[in-house]
Amino acid sequence: MKKRSIRLAASLCALSCAAFFAATLGSLVHPPFTSTANAAETPTPLLTDTALLQHGANLAAIGDCVVCHTANRSAPFAGDRPLDTPFGTIYSTNITPDRKTGIGDWTLSDFTRSMRRGVARDGHLLYPAFPYPHFTHMTDTDIAALYVYLMSRDAVQSTAPANRLTFPFSVRPLIAAWNLFFLHPGVEVNGEAPAEPATHDAQLIRGKYLIDGPAHCAACHTPTNLLGAEKRGDAFDGNVIEGWEAPALTTLLSAPEPWTHDQLAAYLRTGFADQHGAAAGPMRAVTQSLTNASDADIDAMATYLLSLQKPAETSRRESSKATQQTAQANMNNIGNGATLFSAACASCHATNAPMTTLGSRPSLALGTAVNAHDPRNALRMILDGIPTDRSTRAAFMPGFADTFTNAQIADLAAYLRSTFSSQPAWTLDEADVERLRKESHEP
Ligand code: HEC
Ligand code: HEC
Ligand code: HEC
DSSP: OHHHHHHHHHHHHHHHHHHHHHHHHHHHHSOOOOGGGGTTOOOOOOTTOHHHHHHHHHHHHHTTHHHHTBSSTTSTTOBOOEEEETTEEEEOOOOSSOTTTSSTTOOHHHHHHHHHHOBOTTSOBOOTTSOHHHHTTSOHHHHHHHHHHHHTSOOOOOOOOOOEEOTTTTOGGGHHHHHHHHOOOOOOOOSOOOOOSOSHHHHHHHHHHHHHTTTOTHHHHSOBOTTSOBOGGGTTSOEEETTEEEOOSSOGGGSSSOOOHHHHHHHHHHSOBTTBOOOOTHHHHHHHHHTTSOHHHHHHHHHHHHHTOOOOOHHHHSOOSOTTHHHHSOHHHHHHHHHHHHHHTHHHHSTTOGGGGTTTOOOGGGSHHHHSSSTHHHHHHHHHOBOOOTTSSOOOBOOOTTTSOHHHHHHHHHHHHHHHOOSOOOOOOHHHHHHHHHSOOOO
16 A cells, blocks of 8 residues: 555656646647637527437436436436545536536537536636546537537536545646546547447447447446556456446456347346346446437447457356365355355345345356455445335345444355355455445445
8 A cells, every 4th residue: 555655656746747847838739718718609508409408318328427416316417426536535516507506607618628628617627537538539519419418407506515635636737747648639520420320330330439438438447557547458457446346348258148239238228137247336327327328329339348358268157166165265154154145145146036036136156246356346245235226127135234244244255156156265354344344435
């Protein structure tokens, strides 16, 4: 931990020099924003164009704008939601059309600039927790549709609390350096939206556009460097985000049951798929938002995802018969875990459990959590469960954080691993569970 902050400090020193340079250079290239620059352009969104509104609504669903920008369900898009980053807490801002506290006074070009370059209307730089490094790839037409959609929402008066970031991340102008290195601005496209998916190729192109642009899947699924920027060479190789592991999206063919196009589409659209675990943690909110996306776009994303797959690793699927691993794991722990499992989990998870008829609940053996190299998501699942949500079909699992001790949870995990997976035993103890308990997370 210590080592990490020292390295971080060193790279930041280098960065701050670069930032100063970039900020100076930046103000030469792009003169500082003055409010008169856009005086002639007043916000006159086409709020009556239903096709455009629908187009914007679809993109907002794909971009999960409402997920990050809503703290209080009765005030969608009003911001205030705290986002935990390795550098501290950032609050999302109010993007309702309220003129004082939201973006009601923003022109389309103000909005476009924020989406493409991460610059707010008054000229301050926005943190890349706002996924503008992805939104920058959206077409002008799509950004305009989003703008019109947001402007048609209810205005809410609300101002986000101040961010709580550690120094030097609290210094906004440093973002200029970050952008210099890590923002790869999109091409300003004035033309039409990409072609409708008709052929397989068109679907691939559309899927890539959506996944890299508005859907910003890599923001969670790609490993990041010390400054929180995605490592482009390792795209979609998995990352830890908000206390959960966002698994690699390049090894979907190595799952116990290789993912099919239809399973992926179903998972993205509903959070469920035959033969795979349900979406939980931060992925759940993503799928809840994607429920409102068009079927054609979901299909296009599934098609593109499948094109990213590495050849299946048979070793991950075949039982290596090294189930002798259990010998290494403490049989006592597994025994304790088995007792706890039959008391607390079997009603839902045992084969032929009466509750397996409730929704589609595949065997735990098919999910990524118990087969993953890292026990994180299995532990996270036991601690947090899956909260109920009246708006979706039943997938509820109680959290057991308050029911079980750290030792009991570690025993349960050891039992799950030995029973439902042929992968080598996890080495984990109470301290690992305690660490996850304390981590910020998203139930
Ligand atoms: C992962 C979380 C996240 C998602 C998803 C997200 N935003 Fe944001 N957004 C933020 C945060 C955090 C900020 C504030 C950044 C700051 O203050 O530096 C922000 C700021 C903004 C701003 C600048 C507002 C201002 O007051 O300066 C706009 C505009 C915006 N977002 C639009 C959108 C749109 C449109 C979408 C969906 C296409 C979206 N955001 C999706 C986190 C998110
Ligand atoms: C806010 C972070 C976040 C975003 C954005 C996100 N994911 Fe995820 N994703 C996760 C996490 C965390 C998990 C693991 C949760 C679980 O297994 O229940 C996950 C799981 C998945 C899985 C299941 C993988 C498996 O092996 O079981 C797929 C498929 C997936 N995501 C695809 C996507 C796609 C496609 C997008 C973009 C449309 C996306 N994700 C955007 C965080 C995210
Ligand atoms: C009320 C029913 C219920 C109970 C009780 C329950 N679960 Fe679950 N569990 C679910 C549902 C629903 C899911 C999501 C569907 C899925 O992924 O299989 C789930 C998913 C999981 C997963 C993730 C599977 C994956 O790879 O995505 C794990 C691990 C898990 N449960 C472990 C446990 C353990 C351990 C217990 C007991 C301490 C338990 N569950 C108790 C309903 C339940």
